[in-house]
Amino acid sequence: MTETRARRPGRAVITLADVAAAAGVSTATVSRVMNRVPTVNPGLALRVEAIARQMGYQFNAAARTLATGRTGAVALIISEADLSQPYSFTSAPLHGVLSAVARHDLQIVMLLSGSAQQESYLLESLGRTGVDGAMVILEDEISHLPELLGDAGVPVVYLGRPLGDATSQSYVDVDNVGGARIATEALIEAGRTRIAILAGTDRLTAARDRLEGWRSTLTEHGLEAHRIARGAFSPAGGADTMTRLLAAYPDIDGVFVCSDYMGSGALQVLAAAGRRVPHDVSLVSYDDSVLSEVANPPLSSVRQPLELMGEEMVDALASLMAGSGPSVIQRVLPSSLTRRDSL
Amino acid sequence: MTETRARRPGRAVITLADVAAAAGVSTATVSRVMNRVPTVNPGLALRVEAIARQMGYQFNAAARTLATGRTGAVALIISEADLSQPYSFTSAPLHGVLSAVARHDLQIVMLLSGSAQQESYLLESLGRTGVDGAMVILEDEISHLPELLGDAGVPVVYLGRPLGDATSQSYVDVDNVGGARIATEALIEAGRTRIAILAGTDRLTAARDRLEGWRSTLTEHGLEAHRIARGAFSPAGGADTMTRLLAAYPDIDGVFVCSDYMGSGALQVLAAAGRRVPHDVSLVSYDDSVLSEVANPPLSSVRQPLELMGEEMVDALASLMAGSGPSVIQRVLPSSLTRRDSL
């Protein structure tokens, strides 16, 4: 009744010892060969390698982890709230992450955060699995994770600059100030002078930076920067905020909307108010997502290299785990403007 | 230079032996307590449990795996192509999966499929990590995975019914025939008689089933079912297909579009052709995603319980892994129509 967990039915699972026996060497040698330890006789190495391959030998991850303390796995922590939204921001970085891990021969363990219950499970999972590192896609609802993970004991890289003093944290961010500047300048170039902003949460540096970029650009151009409204990151939020803005500042002729998702709501309010886009009001949005593409009219929108950010996050983490390079990695990627009809 | 991999800096990592020593019992007893083996003296169990908790003991997953052959991890395989689309279908089921795994105390390892290169990495990863089970979110580009994973040696559950003879496969699907019937019937009730379909790929049972549902409903109502066009799952695809359809059958007064993403493209073509929706042409779409919500006009769309499907997939896999219940689980969930202005 000794049930060997046969991974492939029929074919039993091959161990180092099996290969060693077949090759007439010790397990130590096979281990060295498989781990490409350079002190092995090249001829022998080749022979052993061939036999191992031919026998279909594969590492047993658990045994290896037990012996070395390394798991070869990293955690990717994402926001529950984002995933439950009709439009998920997470998928693009996720794509980048998943394509990059193959390069580094890493496994991705997905963890959800956002509710207290999940948080304890998260911490427990992190502890138990003993991942070698972690990545966090920062969003509103999990903006406190940097504190929570403060002494995680493994390297952590954030997608998005953490709040507060981020000097000791590793992150991959986009230049949100610059992105907002591009958007605002485009509005100004289009001849707009009474430019409002639909800003998002202030628990995210991204949102703060965009507000800052908008404000400084207007100020530098001698324009007023007081037409501000904050709202939820949703079409409804965009609609509400736009309504308030229109009521408070009926003279608005340009709007910088901090997300496409809000933008679609704003667009409906503008249409209902009889303001034509871009004839009466120019609009620039953020994210350059499918929503800006299918909007009516299609929205000019600031593009962030989200996939690339995911990849860079993995690269940074791998470098941190290797321990050879710098102990803090901070990378800021540029954003650009995709022009569509709303401008 | 014996570097103990301290998970938490400072505090060393606690093992069963540490707890056993502190409690004055054997490691076997602690192990039994932690695993809730019922034959332990309740008083002792309570005491040991308290000590373990107080010491912050956590299982070492690797050691446990090595001893039991079980990993507590399951793979989730998703399509690279879907993730790289501007609108990812995957996130909703992903959310369901991730929220459900906590219930079963499982870890999710994410794996990408869709390119040959990834496929070898996929197989390798599956073999190496030795996950206890796998889930696949079936999509066009990875519709061949059921064959590839045929003898994976671990239970597999699919999101979407696999092609071919699926009697021996476990899956969670939605009633796509029924969904298409609901959509088509709504079109008929709206007084439409010349009803076309924008169909998707035929490598997915979902798309085939929808076509079938559309066809049978029309036939049963004595209506013609030949206004068919297939296209890529994208706004551009929807636009192309709609253009062809309009050219071939100018008399169209109703359209069943097999995805919101195509629907947004179709809508633009209709608008450009001077056909008003729903005045001249009624339209029902599929997915009930944010795209149908922000479309102009907002689209009536068939809703699929994607999150729930993700959860059910995990439940099914857990049951399969437990090995107590049936060895094949097939679950088909109902879909419903969300009515909006396009009808």
Place this chain on the structure above:
DNA sequence: CTGTTAGCGCCTTCAC
């Protein structure tokens, strides 16, 4: 009901 004792498969000093 609890303790003892082998491993699980691999890595890694330590001798040779």
Place this chain on the structure above:
DNA sequence: GTGAAGGCGCTAACAG
């Protein structure tokens, strides 16, 4: 350059 042997932390017979 290669082999022998201990141990990573835990589970699962088997005794007691």
